[in-house]
Amino acid sequence: MKNFLYILIISIFISNCALNKVVKHHGVYNLKKKSEKLEIFETNSNDIIKKLGIPSTKSTFENDIWIYIERKFTSSELRSLGKQKLIINDVLVLELNTKGMLVEKKILSINDMNDLKITDNKTLVLNKKEAFVDTFISSLRKKINDPLGIKKAK
Numbered sequence: 001m002k003n004f005l006y007i008l009i010i011s012i013f014i015s016n017c018a019l020n021k022v023v024k025h026h027g028v029y030n031l032k033k034k035s036e037k038l039e040i041f042e043t044n045s046n047d048i049i050k051k052l053g054i055p056s057t058k059s060t061f062e063n064d065i066w067i068y069i070e071r072k073f074t075s076s077e078l079r080s081l082g083k084q085k086l087i088i089n090d091v092l093v094l095e096l097n098t099k100g101m102l103v104e105k106k107i108l109s110i111n112d113m114n115d116l117k118i119t120d121n122k123t124l125v126l127n128k129k130e131a132f133v134d135t136f137i138s139s140l141r142k143k144i145n146d147p148l149g150i151k152k153a154k
Contacts, residue, residue, distance in 0.1 A: 022074060022075055023072055023073070023074050023087070024072070024073045024074075024084070025070075025071070025072050026069070026070070026071045026072075027056065027068065027069040027070040027071055028052055028053060028068050028069070028070050028092075029070070030070075031052075031068060031069075031070035031090045031092055031107070032090060032107060034051055034052055035052075035068075035092050035105060035107055037051060038051065038094070038102060038105055039102070040102050040103065040104065040105065041101060041102065041103070042101075042102070043101070043102040044099075044100045044101055044102070045064075045096055045100040046100075048066070048094065048096075048102065052068055052092075055067055055068055055094075056068055056069045063095050063096055063097050063098065063103060064095070064096040064097075064100075065093060065094070065095050065096075066093075066094045066095075066096065067091060067092070067093055067094075068091070068092040068094070069090070069091055069092075070088055070089075070090045070091075070092075071086070071088060071089050071090075072086070072087040072088040072089075073085065073086055073087065074087055086110065088110065089109070089110040089113065090107060090108065090109055090110070091107070091108040092105065092106075092107050092108075093105070093106045093107075093108070
């Protein structure tokens with residue numbers, strides 16, 4: 001009876017374990033394949049919206065710049081303890097002229113990401129803020145000691 005109970009409990013735990021990878025997707029699916037269908041000086045803004053949807057970000061300078069993003073994360077391994085691994089990180093930058101025609105397209109992948117190094121040096125701005133606080137407190141102290149400014153006049 002004990003063996004049957006142990007087997008039942010173990011089988012319940014094993015049946016609830018998922019061996020498939022959990023993939024979280026954000027943005028436009030298959031961005032690289034869809035971007036290959038866009039042709040420079042032939043595709044307009046309406047065609048882009050039909051094929052890719054509304055852009056993630058729009059900016060207006062001399063020309064319109066539309067940005068589309070695709071990101072995929074996975075967290076499947078037990079030894080990773082819930083850490084997510086970045087699988088795909090693609091960014092499509094489209095530049096449109098004033099008439100709405102595609103002028104330039106650039107796709108950036110995960111290999112184009114920059115590793116930023118942060119320095120441990122401290123700036124002098126904090127010292128200026130401390131000096132400001134000191135001068136403010138000292139001027140406040142002077143006003144408390146001489147509210148009418150009589151001692152200064154003499």
